[in-house]
Amino acid sequence: MPPDAPKSPDFSARWAALRNIPPFLAMVWRAAPGLTLAMVALRLMRAVMPVAMLWIGKLIIDQVVALSGTPGPETLRDWWDSGLADTLIWLVALELGLAVAQDVLGRLVAYVDALLQEKLVIDISIRLMDHAAGLDLASFEDASFQDRLDRARRQTMGRIPLVNQVMQQLQDVVTVASFAAGLILYNPWLVVLLAVALIPSLLGEMHFNARSYALNHARAADRRERDYLRMIAATSETAKEVKIFGLSPWLRDRYLTLARRFYVENRAIQRRQLSVMAVLTALGTLAYYAAFLWIIARTLTGTLTLGDLTFLSGSFLRLRGLLEGLLSSFSSMAGQAMYLDDLFDFFTAVPAIASKPDAIPVPVPIRQGFRFEDVGFRYPGREAWAVRHMTLDLHAGETVALVGENGAGKTTIVKLLARLYDPDEGRITLDGRDLRDYDLEELRAAIGVIFQDFVRYAVTAAENIAIGRIDEREDRPRITASAERALADQVIAKLPLGYDQMVGKRFARGLDLSGGEWQKLAIARAYMRDAQLLVLDEPTAALDARAEYEVFQRFRDLTQGRIALLISHRFSSVRMADRIIVLEGGRVQDQGTHQELLSRPGRYRELFELQAQGYR
Numbered sequence: 001m002p003p004d005a006p007k008s009p010d011f012s013a014r015w016a017a018l019r020n021i022p023p024f025l026a027m028v029w030r031a032a033p034g035l036t037l038a039m040v041a042l043r044l045m046r047a048v049m050p051v052a053m054l055w056i057g058k059l060i061i062d063q064v065v066a067l068s069g070t071p072g073p074e075t076l077r078d079w080w081d082s083g084l085a086d087t088l089i090w091l092v093a094l095e096l097g098l099a100v101a102q103d104v105l106g107r108l109v110a111y112v113d114a115l116l117q118e119k120l121v122i123d124i125s126i127r128l129m130d131h132a133a134g135l136d137l138a139s140f141e142d143a144s145f146q147d148r149l150d151r152a153r154r155q156t157m158g159r160i161p162l163v164n165q166v167m168q169q170l171q172d173v174v175t176v177a178s179f180a181a182g183l184i185l186y187n188p189w190l191v192v193l194l195a196v197a198l199i200p201s202l203l204g205e206m207h208f209n210a211r212s213y214a215l216n217h218a219r220a221a222d223r224r225e226r227d228y229l230r231m232i233a234a235t236s237e238t239a240k241e242v243k244i245f246g247l248s249p250w251l252r253d254r255y256l257t258l259a260r261r262f263y264v265e266n267r268a269i270q271r272r273q274l275s276v277m278a279v280l281t282a283l284g285t286l287a288y289y290a291a292f293l294w295i296i297a298r299t300l301t302g303t304l305t306l307g308d309l310t311f312l313s314g315s316f317l318r319l320r321g322l323l324e325g326l327l328s329s330f331s332s333m334a335g336q337a338m339y340l341d342d343l344f345d346f347f348t349a350v351p352a353i354a355s356k357p358d359a360i361p362v363p364v365p366i367r368q369g370f371r372f373e374d375v376g377f378r379y380p381g382r383e384a385w386a387v388r389h390m391t392l393d394l395h396a397g398e399t400v401a402l403v404g405e406n407g408a409g410k411t412t413i414v415k416l417l418a419r420l421y422d423p424d425e426g427r428i429t430l431d432g433r434d435l436r437d438y439d440l441e442e443l444r445a446a447i448g449v450i451f452q453d454f455v456r457y458a459v460t461a462a463e464n465i466a467i468g469r470i471d472e473r474e475d476r477p478r479i480t481a482s483a484e485r486a487l488a489d490q491v492i493a494k495l496p497l498g499y500d501q502m503v504g505k506r507f508a509r510g511l512d513l514s515g516g517e518w519q520k521l522a523i524a525r526a527y528m529r530d531a532q533l534l535v536l537d538e539p540t541a542a543l544d545a546r547a548e549y550e551v552f553q554r555f556r557d558l559t560q561g562r563i564a565l566l567i568s569h570r571f572s573s574v575r576m577a578d579r580i581i582v583l584e585g586g587r588v589q590d591q592g593t594h595q596e597l598l599s600r601p602g603r604y605r606e607l608f609e610l611q612a613q614g615y616r
């Protein structure tokens with residue numbers, strides 16, 4: 001066995017997973033109380049049908065034997081007239097009625113089950129989305145969290161039929177109880193014999209289910225990688241690079257290596273299961289025939305009637321099937337319930353960044369501005385500080401530019417301002433109060449950020465802009481005004497359906513845009529937002545120098561009276577800011593106006609000259 005082979009969770013863990021069933025049922029109940037009640041009622045009715053039908057079958061046979069043994073009417077007509085067969089006729093009619101009812105109930109159960117599962121899928125999906133929405137950005141950037149989320153999502157959706165399984169289980173238990181009651185009336189040992197013979201196969205089933213779960217659990221990361229490989233091997237976003245770099249064979253091999261590992265481990269489990277379970281199931285068959293012999297012997301000696309023989313052998317046959325099914329599905333139910341751990345586990349994750357109970361409202365307008373006071377921050381799981389001893393001000397009404405080389409900490413400052421992360425050292429204040437004192441939702445509403453890796457949504461052009469302030473998505477004048485300010489109106493004018501054109505290449509009716517055109521749409525989101533602090537974090541890299549200059553110029557003019565933060569590597573754009581902050585290695589290296597910074601030796605002048613040289 002390879003050293004990292006999954007260990008089988010022990011039986012107690014498996015039984016412990018059954019504790020998930022009540023909260024799961026509570027979820028089902030919450031999702032659809034009426035349907036749940038209907039389901040239980042239908043299942044209970046179905047549960048007692050088999051024993052009732054078999055018992056009536058026994059009565060019919062006993063009647064037939066009794067009537068055929070006594071001398072009486074010759075023809076069917078005589079039988080009818082004599083009234084001797086009345087009981088028999090009623091019994092047959094009853095049996096027929098039950099058979100019809102059983103069929104109808106079966107269909108109703110399937111119908112209610114389909115509706116119930118659908119409702120549950122919707123309910124759980126919404127709860128997953130709601131919960132994920134409240135979690136920290138740090139969680140989403142953490143790979144082990146991604147595995148957990150992935151398991152919760154996929155495994156839980158795969159567990160929806162569990163509701164049917166639990167209900168079936170309930171029905172079967174009631175059926176078994178009714179059959180067992182019948183058997184016990186004849187001889188209690190018959191039931192004991194059955195149960196004892198089935199226990200080994202129950203334990204076997206449980207063991208193998210636990211192993212399969214352990215394998216799936218341990219390989220969640222692999223599976224995510226496999227999905228990822230499959231995705232990059234065949235999507236519109238990646239097709240260009242995959243072809244040009246000839247990546248297909250490499251992706252394929254990588255996929256195969258991961259898939260084979262899982263296949264081999266899974267095959268080993270399946271093989272063992274095959275051999276062990278064959279032996280254990282044979283034990284159950286032996287017990288069944290032992291009991292059958294006993295019943296035949298008793299009927300031959302006259303202790304049991306022919307009707308009894310039919311009822312007992314019928315009961316026995318059904319009970320054996322039922323118990324076997326019940327035990328294995330109980331064990332598989334426990335196995336399925338283990339997957340619910342992932343779901344409940346996910347729901348226990350709580351965000352570290354949240355509003356305090358006594359959070360204060362964000363000032364409107366902001367009077368002084370934001371201030372970083374000796375702020376230090378490290379990304380979770382990283383040794384190096386992304387920013388350290390950072391002290392800077394963003395004054396109300398000011399346009400500030402952040403410059404610095406790759407990795408200098410520019411984007412990190414923006415994330416800290418929006419409280420996507422909290423600092424590890426020092427503090428950030430807004431009008432003198434710690435950011436953590438303010439209501440988080442209000443704070444985020446007061447800030448508009450367009451990141452360099454903004455999302456290209458596969459929705460209409462209008463909706464792509466409205467995303468900046470989604471509550472106002474019906475406000476077409478506001479959308480068109482934002483588009484004009486961001487120069488996106490020219491892009492939209494060229495689209496066949498204008499603002500209602502679906503963009504992006506994910507859907508057939510979507511029309512893809514150039515990098516710069518996407519950026520203009522994204523920048524329009526900033527105007528849509530109308531926030532007190534507006535940040536453009538390099539979403540202009542794909543614009544040509546003139547377009548970026550124009551975008552920034554407008555941005556500065558149109559954000560008068562607010563705080564505007566620009567991040568760019570182009571000095572031609574940066575120079576228009578009221579103040580430029582030069583970052584280096586996560587610290588403020590220098591700051592001032594363009595002229596001031598050029599007038600003294602330093603990083604800014606050095607970088608400026610480097611860029612200027614490129615244009616000479």
Ligand SMILES: Nc1ncnc2c1ncn2[C@@H]1O[C@H](COP(=O)(O)OP(=O)(O)OP(=O)(O)O)[C@@H](O)[C@H]1O
Pocket residue numbers: 141379380382385386404405406407408409410411412413
């Ligand atoms: N999500 C993350 N997890 C871990 N480390 C990160 C993460 N994002 C950034 N870093 C690290 O933090 C440091 C600062 O990154 P930041 O993104 O703030 O730089 P930047 O100045 O915006 O760079 P660029 O000009 O390339 O956009 C870098 O060393 C980077 O590797």
